Amino acid sequence: MKLVYTHPSNIVVAQARNSLERAGLKCVIRNEYAAGAMGELAPIDVWPELWVLRDRDYERASLALAQSSAPIEEADWHCRHCGSDCPATFELCWHCAGTRAPA
């Protein structure tokens, strides 16, 4: 087994796993439910981790993640009304409540 990817969000790691599964690579997520241990361990130790089962899949897995058509993380967007940078998960501007410009 080899660690290919880690991220603090279970959702992002699950997306990465989907990319690998689409590429036909066997993989598992570890630490998926470890967040409850946060506070006793350094946070990096409890990030969910994506592992490939076969070491030789590692390079293909890295490639599959790099080429993944679905962005693993959406970029922030820029409010056209007030110019604030807003997180991708926000539908309205945090600053002026302006609507997000259609992509």
Ligand SMILES: [Zn+2]
């Ligand atoms: Zn705004």
